[in-house]
Amino acid sequence: MTPQSIRTKTELLAQLDLVAKQGYATNREESExxxxxxxxxxxxxxxxxxxxxxxxxxxxxxxxxxKTLVALLDEAAVRLADLTS
Structure with a gap:
């Protein structure tokens, strides 16, 4: 746990909603x-x-x-999906 870690169910649900809306997840010092x-x-x-x-x-x-990193990861994800199908 860090000072930035999600600590409540409400915070977690809000973060999951945001991830679903934007299509990617971020972590800024939440784990380390x-x-x-x-x-x-x-x-x-x-x-x-x-x-x-x-x-x-x-x-x-x-x-x-x-946003730039998300675009690169999306491209890599599509390539990875091709390998696993």
């Missing part, structure tokens, strides 16, 4: 201080539940870079 990450789901027609994630030190992944 100094670390940020972005994750996207890997599409799957077979029912597999997969995700791809990129992590970096917080100073290397400022909020302004998240």
């Amino acid at each position: 201080e100094g670390v940020a990450s972005v994750a996207v789901a890997v599409p799957s027609a077979s029912g597999l539940r997969l995700a791809i994630n990129a992590s970096a030190p917080v100073f290397r992944l400022p909020p302004r870079k998240v």
Whole structure:
């Protein structure tokens, strides 16, 4: 746990709603201080539940870079989906 960790069911549900709306998840020092990450789901027609994630030190992944990283992860997720179908 860090000071940024989700602590309540209400916070968790709000975060899950946000992830569903924007199509990706972020973590800014919620699991480990100094670390940020972005994750996207890997599409799957077979029912597999997969995700791809990129992590970096917080100073290397400022909020302004998240959309660019999401686009790269989405591209990689599609390629990964092709390998698993």
